[in-house]
Amino acid sequence: MDNPRAAGARRAALIGAACALALLAPALAAAAGADYLIGVGTRALILALAGLGLNLALGYGGMVSFGHAAFFGAGAYTVAILGFHATLGEPLLTWPFEIAGTESAFLAWPAAMAAAGALALVIGAISLRTSGLYFIMITLAFAQMLFFFFVSLEAYGGGDGLGLWARSSLPPLDLHDPWQFYYTVLGLLALFAVLKGRLVASRFGLALQGIRDNERRMRALGFPTVRYKLAAFAISGAVTGLAGALIANHAEFVSPALLSWQRSGEILVIVILGGMGTVAGPIVGAIAFVATEEALSQWSEHWRIVFGPLLVLAVLFARQGLWGLIAARERIHD
Amino acid sequence: MTEPLLRIAGLCKSYGAVIASDHVSLNIRAGEVHAVIGPNGAGKTTLVGQLTGEIAPESGTVRFNGREITRWPVHARARLGMARSFQVTSIFPRLSALDNVALAVQAGAGHGFGIWRPARAEATLRAPARAALERVGLAGRAAGPAGALAHGEQRQLELAMALAMGPRLLLLDEPMAGMGPTDSQRMIALLAALKGEVAMLLVEHDMDAVFALADRVSVMVYGKVIATGTAAAVRADPAVRRAYLGEDEAA
Amino acid sequence: MLLLTEQVLNGLQFGVMLFLLAAGLTLVLGIMNLINLAHGSLYMIGAFVAATVARWTGSFMLGLLAALPATALVGMAVEIVALRALYRREHLDQVLATFGLILFFNELAAMVWGPRALFLDGPSWLAGAVEIIPGVPYPAFRLAVLGVGLAVAAFLYWLVGHTRLGMLIRAGASNREMVAALGVNIRALYTLVFGLGALLAGLAGVMAGPIYAVEVGMGEPVLILAIVVIVIGGIGSIRGALVGAVLVGLVDTLGRAYLPSLLGLFMGPANASGVGGSLASMSIYILMAAILVWRPRGLFPAHG
Numbered sequence: 031m032d033n034p035r036a037a038g039a040r041r042a043a044l045i046g047a048a049c050a051l052a053l054l055a056p057a058l059a060a061a062a063g064a065d066y067l068i069g070v071g072t073r074a075l076i077l078a079l080a081g082l083g084l085n086l087a088l089g090y091g092g093m094v095s096f097g098h099a100a101f102f103g104a105g106a107y108t109v110a111i112l113g114f115h116a117t118l119g120e121p122l123l124t125w126p127f128e129i130a131g132t133e134s135a136f137l138a139w140p141a142a143m144a145a146a147g148a149l150a151l152v153i154g155a156i157s158l159r160t161s162g163l164y165f166i167m168i169t170l171a172f173a174q175m176l177f178f179f180f181v182s183l184e185a186y187g188g189g190d191g192l193g194l195w196a197r198s199s200l201p202p203l204d205l206h207d208p209w210q211f212y213y214t215v216l217g218l219l220a221l222f223a224v225l226k227g228r229l230v231a232s233r234f235g236l237a238l239q240g241i242r243d244n245e246r247r248m249r250a251l252g253f254p255t256v257r258y259k260l261a262a263f264a265i266s267g268a269v270t271g272l273a274g275a276l277i278a279n280h281a282e283f284v285s286p287a288l289l290s291w292q293r294s295g296e297i298l299v300i301v302i303l304g305g306m307g308t309v310a311g312p313i314v315g316a317i318a319f320v321a322t323e324e325a326l327s328q329w330s331e332h333w334r335i336v337f338g339p340l341l342v343l344a345v346l347f348a349r350q351g352l353w354g355l356i357a358a359r360e361r362i363h364d
Numbered sequence: 365m366t367e368p369l370l371r372i373a374g375l376c377k378s379y380g381a382v383i384a385s386d387h388v389s390l391n392i393r394a395g396e397v398h399a400v401i402g403p404n405g406a407g408k409t410t411l412v413g414q415l416t417g418e419i420a421p422e423s424g425t426v427r428f429n430g431r432e433i434t435r436w437p438v439h440a441r442a443r444l445g446m447a448r449s450f451q452v453t454s455i456f457p458r459l460s461a462l463d464n465v466a467l468a469v470q471a472g473a474g475h476g477f478g479i480w481r482p483a484r485a486e487a488t489l490r491a492p493a494r495a496a497l498e499r500v501g502l503a504g505r506a507a508g509p510a511g512a513l514a515h516g517e518q519r520q521l522e523l524a525m526a527l528a529m530g531p532r533l534l535l536l537d538e539p540m541a542g543m544g545p546t547d548s549q550r551m552i553a554l555l556a557a558l559k560g561e562v563a564m565l566l567v568e569h570d571m572d573a574v575f576a577l578a579d580r581v582s583v584m585v586y587g588k589v590i591a592t593g594t595a596a597a598v599r600a601d602p603a604v605r606r607a608y609l610g611e612d613e614a615a
Numbered sequence: 616m617l618l619l620t621e622q623v624l625n626g627l628q629f630g631v632m633l634f635l636l637a638a639g640l641t642l643v644l645g646i647m648n649l650i651n652l653a654h655g656s657l658y659m660i661g662a663f664v665a666a667t668v669a670r671w672t673g674s675f676m677l678g679l680l681a682a683l684p685a686t687a688l689v690g691m692a693v694e695i696v697a698l699r700a701l702y703r704r705e706h707l708d709q710v711l712a713t714f715g716l717i718l719f720f721n722e723l724a725a726m727v728w729g730p731r732a733l734f735l736d737g738p739s740w741l742a743g744a745v746e747i748i749p750g751v752p753y754p755a756f757r758l759a760v761l762g763v764g765l766a767v768a769a770f771l772y773w774l775v776g777h778t779r780l781g782m783l784i785r786a787g788a789s790n791r792e793m794v795a796a797l798g799v800n801i802r803a804l805y806t807l808v809f810g811l812g813a814l815l816a817g818l819a820g821v822m823a824g825p826i827y828a829v830e831v832g833m834g835e836p837v838l839i840l841a842i843v844v845i846v847i848g849g850i851g852s853i854r855g856a857l858v859g860a861v862l863v864g865l866v867d868t869l870g871r872a873y874l875p876s877l878l879g880l881f882m883g884p885a886n887a888s889g890v891g892g893s894l895a896s897m898s899i900y901i902l903m904a905a906i907l908v909w910r911p912r913g914l915f916p917a918h919g
Contacts, residue, residue: 094706094707094710096710156904156907156908157907159907159908159911160907160911160912162706163644163650163706163850164846164850164907164911164912164913166650166706166707166710167650167842167843167845167846168846168903168907170839170842171839171842171843171846171900171903172900172904174836174839174900175896175897175900175901178893178896178897179893179896179897181896182889182892182893182896183893184889185889228479228480228482229479231482231483231484232479232480232481232482232483233470233479233481233483233486233489234479235483236463236466236467236470236483236484237467237470240456240459240467243456243457243458243459244454244455244456246454247450247454247455247456248467248471249437249438249439249442250416250438250439250442250447250448250450250454251439251442251447251467251468251471251525251529252439252442252443252471252472252529253439253471254437254439254440255439291835291839295711295714298710298711298714299711299714302707302711332722332725332726333722334718334719334721334722335718335719335722335723335726337715337718338715338716338717338718338719338720338722339715339719340715341711341712341714341715341718342697342712342715342716342719345704345708345711345712345715346700346701346712349708
């Protein structure tokens with residue numbers, strides 16, 4: 031293993047290069063005459079944000095959630111439903127207080143985070159009574175429950191989904207312009223990456239990682255471990271909810287498929303194969319996932335038949351994730 | 365008579381047909397070192413579990429620091445001043461020794477939800493952690509990963525973490541487990557230096573340690589406490605000799 | 616009253632089908648500590664093989680006879696090739712890898728059989744209705760499914776409780792290292808158990824064919840229900856799987872049948888059908904949550 035200095039310098043260089051690439055991507059795509067790639071890149075960044083959210087619970091908190099699509103979808107539906115009511119001109123609720131529809135990102139996006147976060151708080155409170163395998167299965171079950179819930183919501187499209195009349199309004203920007211939307215998403219991703227970096231280095235973050243590594247020890251030291259895990263799970267849900275709000279804007283459409291187990295699996299894949307327990311991991315994972323998906327689907331609509339076994343192989347042989355491989359992080363153990 | 369720091373009264377716990385705790389009663393005064401000895405299977409581990417809160421007794425009470433804590437969760441007891449070290453080393457191997465102890469300091473520091481400042485830069489956490497490491501003699505090994513420490517050093521780290529919590533009572537579950545003679549002597553000296561400052565419940569097989577450190581000794585056999593008294597008194601007790609002769613060569 | 620009987624029977628029939636799936640899943644979980652999400656794929660393969668053979672030969676029974684060994688073989692092949700490496704891994708790794716297997720099998724099925732649903736007709740001698748309670752005609756096929764499910768439950772009860780293999784299974788569930796140390800050929804035991812679970816999944820798939828459709832991706836919704844069953848029943852417990860499956864089957868079926876009308880007593884019919892429909896689809900998950908709050912390890916956890 032190289033000395034920590036060299037590894038750290040290499041990591042910084044990689045991150046710098048990646049940031050430069052991310053900033054220049056739309057221009058590069060336009061120059062190559064492949065404008066549609068801006069949309070693909072945007073989707074990768076949105077998925078990266080979803081992964082960033084999950085990673086707080088999974089990589090740093092040790093909670094394996096196979097149901098994060100529930101928060102993704104809840105965020106997306108919040109934006110879509112609020113937009114729907116704005117278009118209709120009817121309020122969402124009149125009792126006990128009035129909630130009017132809105133297309134404003136300043137209202138709808140925080141609302142999406144709040145809704146997803148609240149949902150995560152409730153699901154977490156029940157699920158965290160269990161651990162290990164039970165926890166994985168229960169989070170999967172709850173996401174499925176919400177999938178069926180949204181299917182049953184005939185008023186909002188049911189199984190067919192709900193279209194957005196327009197993207198959220200975020201003056202002075204016009205999110206309908208692919209470039210502006212791309213940079214908005216990039217900016218949000220960067221912001222939350224930085225925030226997450228601070229969070230995991232803070233007292234809360236260190237305690238959370240301690241709980242991940244040895245919960246019994248943490249309890250014996252005096253930490254109320256369930257409270258920490260619940261807080262991390264709720265924050266994780268809220269961030270993934272924001273990603274959901276962005277995907278609703280990107281596709282200008284929401285449907286219960288956003289809450290499917292396949293979605294939950296996808297988000298898990300990008301976090302783990304990108305590299306758990308690191309801030310950059312999910313970002314690398316998302317880009318790799320979307321790139322692979324794009325490349326393979328050019329070859330065949332049945333690309334999953336290759337992707338499935340690839341995934342199995344990756345789990346068996348490349349477990350530390352792409353970021354672990356690329357950045358050659360110095361590992362304290364082994 | 366002042367209330368003892370820890371009062372255990374009539375604890376009962378069975379696992380099916382096996383009675384692990386049979387109306388166990390004992391008490392520990394502030395600053396006292398009270399050793400609990402007994403052959404394997406005597407119920408010492410179950411006793412420690414009921415004290416820390418990991419095992420729920422079927423009946424009986426535990427009073428600590430004037431409060432009845434029989435049903436309290438583990439972390440609440442730790443916050444009240446009861447610190448433990450584990451029989452099988454339980455640390456954070458991926459973190460440095462200093463990080464390990466800093467976590468212990470953080471646990472008692474109250475506002476554990478601080479979000480903005482990097483915790484590793486916080487002197488209020490690092491300084492007491494360093495001090496605890498010095499006390500146990502690990503100051504020079506603060507930086508490396510805890511997993512890389514030798515077995516004896518890891519046991520010292522366990523002790524440092526317990527001390528960093530600022531406890532009134534230390535529950536030491538076989539602190540000398542797996543240690544060679546040099547390490548054991550060092551640990552005994554460490555604990556001797558702490559005498560009077562903090563009370564200790566010492567579960568041990570190592571009789572040198574017990575006789576060197578203990579103010580009082582309780583002997584457990586088949587879940588019952590059969591004798592309590594000074595080390596010398598217990599050594600001479602006929603019931604204790606009967607229990608040990610032929611079962612355990614250590615005495 | 617007639618409707619209630621019919622719905623209860625439907626619930627029981629659904630329940631035993633879930634039991635077939637859940638039993639295999641919980642056995643594998645309990646003994647090999649492996650979470651196998653691709654269990655639903657085995658269910659799907661059973662259905663597809665049966666549908667194809669039935670179409671060629673015109674006989675449901677031949678389809679069934681072909682599907683059972685086919686599914687068991689596929690299961691054992693997957694176990695040997697892909698799953699053995701996962702026994703020692705964390706559950707997270709198992710989840711990811713078997714998720715990859717699901718993607719593979721669904722895509723394979725789409726390529727081989729196409730995206731549209733296939734139809735599998737039940738055997739003609741079970742086509743009619745039977746009046747097991749005078750005045751209550753009930754589809755004979757569904758009754759047969761119920762019967763088969765109960766027979767399998769009895770068989771598993773005998774196998775696990777009264778045979779040497781069953782003893783090994785029970786021992787392995789509580790202490791697998793010890794069983795290996797006793798010199799039992801663990802690998803063979805594992806493959807056998809896995810094959811048995813695959814067979815049960817395939818059987819469930821074949822029986823599901825005439826009642827629901829045979830299509831790509833049919834396995835996963837049922838798998839998740841089977842997971843709910845195991846969570847309720849307790850990992851590793853066959854008895855728990857049966858109790859959980861019957862509970863889930865009844866609650867789901869009766870909920871869908873009666874919740875909208877029940878709620879209609881309190882709110883207007885339009886609201887009731889909407890809210891009732893939503894609640895009905897969530898009912899079993901609410902049941903699961905309620906049981907978890909009371910018993911976080913399920914009703915009959917095998918690992919104590």
